[in-house]
Amino acid sequence: MLMPILQVNSEDIPEYAVVCGDPKRAEVISGKLDDVRELAFSREYRTFVGTYQGVKLAVTSHGVGSPGAAVCFEELIRAGAKTLIRVGTAGSYHADIPAGSLVVSTAAVRTDGLTRQLVPDGFPAVADSEVAEALYESALSIGEGVVRKGITVTLDVFFNGVEKVPHQKYKAAGALGVEMEIAALYVVAAIRGVRAGAIVAMDGFADADLAAEYDPNTNVVADAVEREINAALQAVVKLAK
Numbered sequence: 399m400l401m402p403i404l405q406v407n408s409e410d411i412p413e414y415a416v417v418c419g420d421p422k423r424a425e426v427i428s429g430k431l432d433d434v435r436e437l438a439f440s441r442e443y444r445t446f447v448g449t450y451q452g453v454k455l456a457v458t459s460h461g462v463g464s465p466g467a468a469v470c471f472e473e474l475i476r477a478g479a480k481t482l483i484r485v486g487t488a489g490s491y492h493a494d495i496p497a498g499s500l501v502v503s504t505a506a507v508r509t510d511g512l513t514r515q516l517v518p519d520g521f522p523a524v525a526d527s528e529v530a531e532a533l534y535e536s537a538l539s540i541g542e543g544v545v546r547k548g549i550t551v552t553l554d555v556f557f558n559g560v561e562k563v564p565h566q567k568y569k570a571a572g573a574l575g576v577e578m579e580i581a582a583l584y585v586v587a588a589i590r591g592v593r594a595g596a597i598v599a600m601d602g603f604a605d606a607d608l609a610a611e612y613d614p615n616t617n618v619v620a621d622a623v624e625r626e627i628n629a630a631l632q633a634v635v636k637l638a639k
């Protein structure tokens with residue numbers, strides 16, 4: 399069956415999927431696979447399939463923000479994906495988790511608008527514990543940089559408007575950082591009965607003024623993205639065993 403937005407056929411989608419925001423990053427990840435095939439490049443959704451150490455997987459970009467990303471997660475699941483892992487970037491809340499650090503998201507605060515339209519208030523957005531553990535162990539085994547696991551915040555706003563996001567409160571409550579899609583992934587996975595996890599590379603500090611300070615295009619961030627991609631692929635192999 400053809401998925402209407404991703405433009406991929408369900409027969410081509412394996413049980414494992416690695417998802418990322420950026421279509422260019424999807425191409426980079428696909429470069430690490432054997433027997434790669436590009437299935438489609440539709441809107442912001444670029445999909446490849448291939449194998450990594452013998453395990454079949456799809457790699458799909460989901461774009462920026464929860465509503466669009468949820469379309470990607472939903473269609474991958476409808477097409478047959480049973481384990482989804484997001485590799486992404488996030489802003490850090492803590493000086494000891496600087497740019498270049500990796501964080502495995504064990505749960506996400508649902509400050510996005512989308513998941514409120516999917517599930518009732520209070521419903522948690524949580525990672526599958528096996529997927530989170532596989533990601534954490536794989537990231538640690540790479541042996542470089544800061545690796546942490548914990549709660550992340552998912553919001554919709556990227557550049558501040560008039561209202562201020564209460565980052566200090568999330569930080570005080572123990573969240574490690576903030577990004578824009580993980581809650582959608584965890585909630586969609588819960589509703590559909592599949593497992594999901596996420597690892598993010600910190601690309602700066604979230605409470606800085608993004609417009610003035612934000613520069614995710616550094617070697618430190620690129621190295622961390624490379625490490626999180628390798629960790630995600632190793633986690634897929636661990637989970638498939």
Ligand code: R1X
Nearest residue numbers: 419462463487577578579
């Ligand atoms: O998740 C956030 C969003 O997809 C973090 O980085 C992206 C914007 O650059």
